[in-house]
Amino acid sequence: xxxxxxxxxxxxxxxxxxxxxxxxxxxxxxxxxxxxxxxxxxxxxxxxxxxxxxxxxxxxxxxxxxxxxxxxxxxxxxxxxxxxxxxxxxxxxxxxxxxxxxxxxxxxxxxxxxxxxxxxxxxxxxxxxxxxxxxxxxxxxxxxxxxxxxxxxxxxxxxxxxxxxxxxxxxxxxxxxxxxxxxxxxxxxxxxxxxxxxxxxxxxxxxxxxxxxxxxxxxxxxxxxxxxxxxxxxxxxxxxxxxxxxxxxxxxxxxxxxxxxxxxxxxxxxxxxxxxxxxxxxxxxxxxxxxxxxxxxxxxxxxxxxxxxxxxxxxxxxxxxxxxx
Amino acid sequence: xxxxxxxxxxxxxxxxxxxxxxxxxxxxxxxxxxxxxxxxxxxxxxxxxxxxxxxxxxxxxxxxxxxxxxxxxxxxxxxxxxxxxxxxxxxxxxxxxxxxxxxxxxxxxxxxxxxxxxxxxxxxxxxxxxxxxxxxxxxxxxxxxxxxxxxxxxxxxxxxxxxxxxxxxxxxxxxxxxxxxxxxxxxxxxxxxxxxxxxxxxxxxxxxxxxxxxxxxxxxxxxxxxxxxxxxxxxxxxxxxxxxxxxxxxxxxxxxxxxxxxxxxxxxxxxxxxxxxxxxxxxxxxxxx
Numbered sequence: 001x002x003x004x005x006x007x008x009x010x011x012x013x014x015x016x017x018x019x020x021x022x023x024x025x026x027x028x029x030x031x032x033x034x035x036x037x038x039x040x041x042x043x044x045x046x047x048x049x050x051x052x053x054x055x056x057x058x059x060x061x062x063x064x065x066x067x068x069x070x071x072x073x074x075x076x077x078x079x080x081x082x083x084x085x086x087x088x089x090x091x092x093x094x095x096x097x098x099x100x101x102x103x104x105x106x107x108x109x110x111x112x113x114x115x116x117x118x119x120x121x122x123x124x125x126x127x128x129x130x131x132x133x134x135x136x137x138x139x140x141x142x143x144x145x146x147x148x149x150x151x152x153x154x155x156x157x158x159x160x161x162x163x164x165x166x167x168x169x170x171x172x173x174x175x176x177x178x179x180x181x182x183x184x185x186x187x188x189x190x191x192x193x194x195x196x197x198x199x200x201x202x203x204x205x206x207x208x209x210x211x212x213x214x215x216x217x218x219x220x221x222x223x224x225x226x227x228x229x230x231x232x233x234x235x236x237x238x239x240x241x242x243x244x245x246x247x248x249x250x251x252x253x254x255x256x257x258x259x260x261x262x263x264x265x266x267x268x269x270x271x272x273x274x275x276x277x278x279x280x281x282x283x284x285x286x287x288x289x290x291x292x293x294x295x296x297x298x299x300x301x302x303x304x305x306x307x308x309x310x311x312x313x314x315x316x317x318x319x320x321x322x323x324x325x
Numbered sequence: 326x327x328x329x330x331x332x333x334x335x336x337x338x339x340x341x342x343x344x345x346x347x348x349x350x351x352x353x354x355x356x357x358x359x360x361x362x363x364x365x366x367x368x369x370x371x372x373x374x375x376x377x378x379x380x381x382x383x384x385x386x387x388x389x390x391x392x393x394x395x396x397x398x399x400x401x402x403x404x405x406x407x408x409x410x411x412x413x414x415x416x417x418x419x420x421x422x423x424x425x426x427x428x429x430x431x432x433x434x435x436x437x438x439x440x441x442x443x444x445x446x447x448x449x450x451x452x453x454x455x456x457x458x459x460x461x462x463x464x465x466x467x468x469x470x471x472x473x474x475x476x477x478x479x480x481x482x483x484x485x486x487x488x489x490x491x492x493x494x495x496x497x498x499x500x501x502x503x504x505x506x507x508x509x510x511x512x513x514x515x516x517x518x519x520x521x522x523x524x525x526x527x528x529x530x531x532x533x534x535x536x537x538x539x540x541x542x543x544x545x546x547x548x549x550x551x552x553x554x555x556x557x558x559x560x561x562x563x564x565x566x567x568x569x570x571x572x573x574x575x576x577x578x579x580x581x582x583x584x585x586x587x588x589x590x591x592x593x594x595x596x597x598x599x600x601x602x603x604x605x606x607x608x609x610x611x612x613x614x
Binding site: 080135203204206207208210211213214215217218220221222223224225263267268271 | 342375378379380401402404405406408409410411412414415416417418419420421429430432433435437438439485491
């Protein structure tokens with residue numbers, strides 16, 4: 001229970017190491033001493049590369065990873081199923097579909113609208129999910145299954161649009177796999193405020209989510225308003241996931257894997273899980289973006305591909321290990 | 326005039342989605358007593374129990390508490406400070422330890438972050454001592470036996486410090502010895518002045534331990550009263566479809582229901598008797614002299 005503080009400090013150190021690596025590595029390599037000189041003493045040689053390109057990208061990767069991880073933690077807490085994640089609920093798919101549809105319908109539209117379209121798509125898909133699943137809202141596993149069906153539908157719709165309008169797909173494709181490439185300071189306000197508001201909300205829900213682990217009946221008889229808790233936690237999770245999709249596109253598996261790693265490290269309580277989960281998500285995403293750049297230079301892979309590479313084997317491992325169906 | 330009842334159920338209609346399980350039910354349940362809800366499967370006894378804890382919202386009618394407050398008028402947390410319910414199959418969070426699980430019983434008394442104060446810790450310790458699980462405090466709940474686990478759940482309910490305790494088939498999954506241990510513990514709660522309402526499957530246990538039986542069938546109350554007054558052969562036939570005799574329990578004198586034999590068993594008893602003699606003699610041989 002008290003392990004979360006040393007654990008968070010350790011994870012913070014790991015994040016800093018990856019962050020330094022992330023800042024230093026690229027088309028122009030900056031050595032750690034040079035990095036130090038630039039950051040602390042304001043040496044002008046690399047200022048432009050660092051502050052103009054790599055720093056915003058680093059921050060966005062870290063924040064997006066943290067948001068996805070927290071979103072996954074909330075979804076798993078509500079659905080009480082370790083395989084649940086924001087992607088499975090169809091939120092990511094809905095947001096992606098909205099963006100693809102938007103970029104086809106308004107070919108000339110400015111990209112500044114993309115994040116808002118993604119957000120709208122995410123919440124619209126939550127609306128669809130809650131409406132379709134309304135008879136089974138108190139059966140979390142069924143809720144998840146409706147989500148799976150919904151995300152399959154969204155995926156099919158995206159494929160349909162991409163085949164019908166092949167000319168418009170280029171930027172969509174990159175965005176769909178999830179990438180931090182080309183993100184700059186202007187993208188930061190799209191994700192940071194969400195985290196600033198929703199981390200406290202999640203903290204406020206943490207103890208109630210602990211009680212929900214006892215089952216709906218026990219949680220209710222211990223004074224929890226289960227219906228409201230579920231709705232509020234899902235809304236928070238969807239807002240976090242949609243916000244990160246709006247900045248980086250669909251990044252898979254971070255929302256699934258990070259909460260599990262966090263539980264492995266600090267146990268089942270949601271309050272200590274929140275900081276650990278946020279940090280793990282940030283580490284996963286920053287390292288994924290780093291490896292995406294260094295695996296086969298000069299080609300930059302989308303970070304989403306790397307997270308899928310890490311996440312997919314873990315997913316299989318999880319299925320073989322999990323015995324509580 | 327006697328004390329107000331712990332629950333006054335008025336014209337209650339309740340069910341799941343559109344399926345009505347209980348239709349316009351009115352009854353009172355006594356304060357400071359052990360009431361057993363009995364009846365065949367699907368008779369609505371669990372549904373009634375859940376309605377008493379407001380886990381189900383009534384379509385119609387209401388449940389009134391002793392002081393006249395209705396459940397619909399109270400917040401979930403306010404209800405939880407007065408009524409504790411042990412579901413039939415609560416889930417055990419992965420990796421949770423006994424102390425932490427029992428401490429969840431304090432939830433209705435805590436702030437949003439669930440911080441335990443010294444008074445809460447004291448209540449948790451008392452509840453664990455009461456259910457004799459103090460020695461298990463740091464053990465993971467998942468490693469406990471069924472009997473131990475049920476005592477831990479009971480400790481959680483006790484830590485909730487409520488006057489009313491509702492139990493949904495608390496003896497399921499327990500072996501016979503642990504069933505009786507648990508029912509004795511429940512009796513102790515009555516002696517402390519609490520009101521307990523429990524769903525029970527075993528009629529003989531219900532007759533032995535309960536002050537009052539509520540016999541239900543198809544969402545209606547068929548009989549209510551002291552076990553001695555309620556239990557009758559026509560009732561068993563009518564409600565359970567069971568052909569049985571009622572004899573006094575040789576231990577407690579309460580009604581004991583013994584189903585009638587349907588085919589001659591003399592031959593089988595003879596054969597079993599031989600086997601028993603054989604085993605008895607072999608025991609004698611191996612017993613230390």
